[in-house]
Amino acid sequence: xxxxxxxxxxxxxxxxxxxxxxxxxxxxxxxxxxxxxxxxxxxxxxxxxxxxxxxxxxxxxxxxxxxxxxxxxxxxxxxxxxxxxxxxxxxxxxxxxxxxxxxxxxxxxxxxxxxxxxxxxxxxxxxxxxxxxxxxxxxxxxxxxxxxxxxxxxxxxxxxxxxxxxxxx
Numbered sequence: 457x458x459x460x461x462x463x464x465x466x467x468x469x470x471x472x473x474x475x476x477x478x479x480x481x482x483x484x485x486x487x488x489x490x491x492x493x494x495x496x497x498x499x500x501x502x503x504x505x506x507x508x509x510x511x512x513x514x515x516x517x518x519x520x521x522x523x524x525x526x527x528x529x530x531x532x533x534x535x536x537x538x539x540x541x542x543x544x545x546x547x548x549x550x551x552x553x554x555x556x557x558x559x560x561x562x563x564x565x566x567x568x569x570x571x572x573x574x575x576x577x578x579x580x581x582x583x584x585x586x587x588x589x590x591x592x593x594x595x596x597x598x599x600x601x602x603x604x605x606x607x608x609x610x611x612x613x614x615x616x617x618x619x620x621x622x623x624x625x
Contacts, residue, residue, distance in 0.1 A: 462541040464510065465490040466517035467565060469536040470524050471625070474573065478621050482564040483538055490540075491517040491557040492547065500555030513557040514539075514574075518613060522605065525588035533585035534576040537613060540569045573616045575624065580611035 467483060467490045477483045491513040493506070501509055514537060521535040548560040576584055587594075587608035593601035616624050 461544040463492055463544045463547060464571070465492045465540050465542055465547070465559060465561065466514045467491075467538040467540060467561070468517045468520035468524055469538050470521065470528055470531040471534055471536060471575070472528065472531050473524075474536060474538075474575075474621065475625055477538075477567065477570075478625060481567045483570070484561075484564045486561065486563040487548075488561040488565065489520065490547075490559050490561055491520070492559045494549060494557055494559060496549070496554055496556045515609065516557050518574075518609070519591065519605065522584070522588045522591040522608065525584065526591055533581045533588060534578075535580075535584055535608070535613060536576075537574040538565065539571045539574065540565050541571055542569055567618065570618050573618065573621065573624065574613035575616065576611055577614050580608065583608040583611060 467488055469483065473483060493509040493513055497509055497512060501512060504512070517537045518535045521537060525531055525533060525535070542561060542565070546561065546563075548562060549556075549558075587605045590598070590601035590604050594605040
């Protein structure tokens, strides 16, 4: 039996999406945008070790979670990143531009693929709310908006085991 190479991906999410995960056993309806250490990211960040590259991909997923929050006003103002291990063969690179970490998962994530869940603590809610309001402007190059997003990124996401999903919600 061939050994399947697994890749760690970071999927942006929201608290309501975690509720759907608990209810259905899967995250999303597919395809899902995620972030991972891609060849383009490796080439762009040539001096970085694997841990640094993983942190870049994770941070980009947290910023993408801000975009999800911007479009879901009812969601609690907490960034969520779901870390999962998926077969490398299942990933589709989204962008070929230098430095990109974006990949696509063609199908939903199953609960058994999820390694951990990362969520902002309650103390980050105000910063995250402000950042979600201006994340698109920050991505477009607005320096004031970028300052606000950076303030949210000063908060580290808390780590949760998959077994803690019920308590988390």
